[in-house]
Amino acid sequence: MKSLSIKDIAVKAGVSITTVSFIINGKARDKSISEAVIKKVEKIIVESGYKPNQIARSLRTGNSNIIGLIVEDISNSFFSKIARLIEDKAYKKGYKIIYSSTENHIEKAKELITMFKSRKVDGYIISPIKGLEEDIQQLMADNKPVILFDRNLPDLDANYVGADHFKATYHSIESFIKQGKKKISLVTIDIDVQQITERLTAYKKALADYDIPYEENLVLKVHFNQDEKETMVQMEKLFQTEEIDAVLFATNYLAISGLKVLKQTGKKIGNDFSVIAYDDHEVFELHTPGISAVQQPLEEIAETVIQLILSQLSSKTKLDNQHIILPAKLIER
Amino acid sequence: MKSLSIKDIAVKAGVSITTVSFIINGKARDKSISEAVIKKVEKIIVESGYKPNQIARSLRTGNSNIIGLIVEDISNSFFSKIARLIEDKAYKKGYKIIYSSTENHIEKAKELITMFKSRKVDGYIISPIKGLEEDIQQLMADNKPVILFDRNLPDLDANYVGADHFKATYHSIESFIKQGKKKISLVTIDIDVQQITERLTAYKKALADYDIPYEENLVLKVHFNQDEKETMVQMEKLFQTEEIDAVLFATNYLAISGLKVLKQTGKKIGNDFSVIAYDDHEVFELHTPGISAVQQPLEEIAETVIQLILSQLSSKTKLDNQHIILPAKLIER
DNA sequence: CTGAAAGCGCTTACAG
C-alpha cells in the first residue's frame, strides 16, 4: 500500500499542494488562507491519517530533526541513562535521536560522523575520543551544533558539559586521608582522555597537599580493553603486595571487578581497608558493606546538554561555545 | 560550506551524473562503464571526500537503511545491552539504528511508530505493549519487516524472539521445592503482558505439580509504575507476616528493591530464606551471599533478532513468521 | 486569498 502524499490530499480537497503545505506547516494564517479551506484540509488530513514524508521534507529543507548521539558504549549504564534523558527531552521538542557506540575506536567514530553527516543530522552530541578533533572542528565549521559531553578534548574550542572529576577525585582522596589512611591506591585505566587523566592528577595533588609521598606501585593502570580476568589478576597482586589501606577505583566497572577480587580472596572492606568507586552503580548501594561512590549528576548533565543543543538549533547566529562543569558528589556509605 | 553533490563530481570528471551514480553504486561493470572512467571517477570521489546524500537516496529509493528500535526503556540494562548488540551487528551490514523508549505508554508507542514510518525506516524491532496490535498489523500489511522481542502479543501472528519464561520460572520454583521449601513467594508486577503473566502461571503449575497448595497471600503483585518506596513497604510486610522460606522476584529491579528491604530489616538470606531473581544483574553476583538468578540469553536474542530482520530485509518475498523461544537458564549462586 | 513551477540530490528506465 503506497502511503498518501501531499498531492493526494490536495486533490481530495480540491486545492493546490502549496495550500496544503502551508496548512501542514502552520503558515496558513500567515499566508492568509481562508478559515474554510484550512478547516476542510485539516479535516481531510486527520481522516486520511496523512503524515508528511520527512525524507522529502529533509531533502528540501536541509535539516532532519534528528540529533546524532555518539557515545562510547550505549550498554554502559552511565551512557544509557544519559541517552534516555536526552531522548526524552529531545522528543518533546520534536527531535529524534540516532545513536551509535564508538567502542573507543577512532575509525568507527570517524565513520559515524560521516554517516551522520550524510544523513544530515541537525546536531551532534558526542562523547569524544582523542583523534576526533579535526572531524569535530569540521562539523563546527559547517555550522552544525556540536555538544561534547563526559569527555573533553582540550585542544578544541567546543561546547562541553561534564563533571568536575578533578575536584571529586581530590575530595575522595582527602576523605581517605582524613580517615587516617596512609597507603592509598588508585586503580585506573590507561586511556589518554582528560576525564581519566585528571583523576590521576588530582590523586597526586591531594597526596602532595597532605605530605603523603606518591608511590608509583600504588597506582595500577589497567589496559583499556583487556579481559576482566587479567584485570582481576593484576588487582589481586596489588591488594596483596602492599599494606594498602584504601583504594579509589577510577571507574565503576573497575570497582566491580575489584569487589569480585575482594570477595574471592576474602579480603574484607572495613576500617583497615576502605574503598571508593568512581561513578555510582546499584551494586555499591546494595553491597555489604555499602561502597562509597562518586556520583555524577546525570540529570543535570543531560539537561544541560539538551538545553545547549536546542538553543543552538533554534538560534540563527553562531553562539559562543560554553564550558559547563558540574559538581560530582561523593556519596559516603 | 555546501557539501558536494553528485553533480559536482560529474562536472569534475567530465561525465554525466548517471555514470557517477552507477560507479558509486557498484553497477559500473554491470552497465559496462569503461575501466578508465571508473578509475578516474573513483579517484575524484576519494580525493574530494564526496559522500552521497542519504536523504536524497532515501527519497528516491524509498528505503533508508535505518532500522527502528522501540523498547520500553533504553536505560534498563536488559534493553541497552540488547540495543548495543543489535546496533553492532546492524552496523556491520550497513544499517543504522534509531531508537526510542515507550515507557510503557501506548500513545507514545503509537507515535513512535508513526514517526518511524514517516522517516521511512526499513524495518522495525519492537518490544511491544498491549494495544499495539493494530499498528503492528498495519506495518506488516505495508510489507515492512517487523520483529517483536522480549514480549509477545498473543493475538498477533508476527515474528517473535524471546526467552522461555515459563520453563525458567518453573525450574526456579522447582529448585526451591527440591531444597525443601514449603512457603514459596512470588513477587511480580501487575502488567498484563504474556512475558510477565506466564511467570505466575508457571509458579502455580510448579506448586500444583508438587502438591503444594497455592496461597494467594504469598503472591505480591506490585503496581507497575509505583514508587519504589511503596514497593518496599509492601515487600517488608510480605516478608514479615508469613513464614516464607523462599522468594522468586519476577524482575531484576523488584529483586533489587527486595534486597534493599532485606538489608534494612536485617533479614538474612540463607538456608531459611532463599531468593531467586529473574533477569540477572551485576548486583546479584557481587551480593553477599550471591543471589541466584535467571539469565536470559542476551547474545542469542540479539543475534536472532538481527538475523531475522536482515533476512527479511534482503528477501524479495514475504517470509513466514517465526516464533523463536530461547532457553533462559538459572544461575545458582 | 491561492497556485504553478523550480529545485533539493539522488536513481533508473530508456535511448542511442
Add this chain to the structure above:
DNA sequence: CTGAAAGCGCTTACAG
C-alpha cells in the same frame, strides 16, 4: 560505452 530526463515528495519565492 554513456547521457538526457523523469520523478521521489516536499517547500517556498514569485506571481496574480
